Amino acid sequence: MRRVVVIGATGHTGSYLVPRLVRAGHEVIAVSRGERTPHQDRPEWEAVQQVVADRRAEDAEGTFGERIAALRPDAVIDMICFTPDSARQLVEALRPTRPLLVHCGSIWVHGPAQRVPITEDEPRTPYGDYGLGKAAIEELLHRETLAGGVPSVVLHPGHISGPGRRAITPAGNMDPDVWRRLAVGEPVALPALGMGILNHVHADDVAQAFERALTRPAAAGSSFHVVAEQAMTSRGLATGVAAWFGRTPVLEFVDWPEFVDRVGEEHAAVTREHIERGIAADITRARDVLGYAPRYSSLEAMQGSLRWMVAHNQADVGGQFF
Known part of the structure; x- marks a missing residue:
């Protein structure tokens, strides 16, 4: 002790x-x-x-x-x-x-x-x-x-991420409308061909x-x-989130100026901060020295956050259940 x-x-x-x-x-x-x-x-x-x-x-x-x-x-x-x-x-x-x-x-x-x-x-x-x-x-x-x-x-x-905290969305920002769009099947704009990495x-x-x-x-x-076992791309996360609602995401890959126009400068700035680093972090040392064994995948961590957000009126998924 x-x-x-x-x-x-x-x-x-x-x-x-x-x-x-x-x-x-x-x-x-x-x-x-x-x-x-x-x-x-x-x-x-x-x-x-x-x-x-x-x-x-x-x-x-x-x-x-x-x-x-x-x-x-x-x-x-x-x-x-x-x-x-x-x-x-x-x-x-x-x-x-x-x-x-x-x-x-x-x-x-x-x-x-x-x-x-x-x-x-x-x-x-x-x-x-x-x-x-x-x-x-x-x-x-x-x-x-x-x-x-x-x-x-x-x-x-x-x-x-996880219950108790708002998660970074698949678009790499905190725009709550991303969750709703993925839940109800509306288009979601992603820059960089949706290949931005999130960890x-x-x-x-x-x-x-x-x-x-x-x-x-x-x-x-x-x-x-x-970090989780694997980092994921924006398009991969969006696909996973949409699947919780029985959907295939409607993804629109746009250039940066159009992305800024569609989501606003504030959300776009947060997206840029997250995806331009391209960090997929290795956890070999944490496994070997600490015995670290992550229980949750990136998507599972994100799902815990979204369930908590919906329960606390911090996200709208259009009345969908997941």
């Missing part, structure tokens, strides 16, 4: 992770802003110590790292670190006792792929504040481990990887991709 502090514990992945840790026999301290409850009401939460903290405010004051260190953790799972400065403060506070630090990164540490499937050893070419920040944090944590400081493990999830993963599979990282000493100092 280990004393595990989970930062961002009541978020989407944390809602799956914390019960897993309790069932595994760990003593769990859940740190969050206290503004929401886990989206899954599990009895394991009764055994969890809750700590309310506003990380952003306490980072600004330089006190958050010390607050976490004062909890005397054997391991810290950090789900919500987005800047190198925030990571540095936490590492410096943990350095005297050196608990294991498991950080939630992102496959967006990779820019446009040149070789697929892409491995963790591929040179980092991120862009955008989010990808650049996650890549810088990864570098900082690995330097710390190599220097004999706080041992760290970095996990890079793909597009996290979904169910939140419980991400939670599985974090749980395993706590008990794999060989993982320290390494990064791991955490």
Whole structure:
């Protein structure tokens, strides 16, 4: 049994992770802003110590790292670190006792792929504040481990899906009308001949990887991709979603200007962010070192999200059942 502090514990992945840790026999301290409850009401939460903290405010004051260190953790799972400065403060506070630090990164540490499937050893070419920040944090944590400081493990999830979270659509954006069109048989526009690559993963599979990282000493100092067994193309995902409703999708492959005209600049910008990277992430290292074994395919993770979205009035499938 280990004393595990989970930062961002009541978020989407944390809602799956914390019960897993309790069932595994760990003593769990859940740190969050206290503004929401886990989206899954599990009895394991009764055994969890809750700590309310506003990380952003306490980072600004330089006190958050010390607050976490004062909890005397054997391991810290950090789900919500987005800047190198925030990571540095936490590492410096943990350095005297050196608990294991498991950080939630992102496959967006990779820019446009040149070789697929892409491995963790591929040179980092991120862009955008989010990808650049996650890549810088990864570098900082690995330097710390190599220097004999706080041992760290970095996990890079793909597009996290499943009940409790809106999924990236087959068009690579958050446009809810994509679901309706696929459900009722209306045309769906896709750019790039529908060959854009998307790498979904169910939140419980991400939670599985974090749980395993706590008990794999060989993982320290390494990064791991955490995605479904296979990435899928936009047209493949659209075909799979339409099949849930007994349909063959009506797909219209359009050039980029027409796609922008049809879906709007906001949704088109999100699509471009997702598909231009072309990331099909390899999970061999996670299998070999962590024993990671994803339970859900990309489509199954997406279906869990859509069922939840429909039940919570966040998606309209035209009254269809699936």
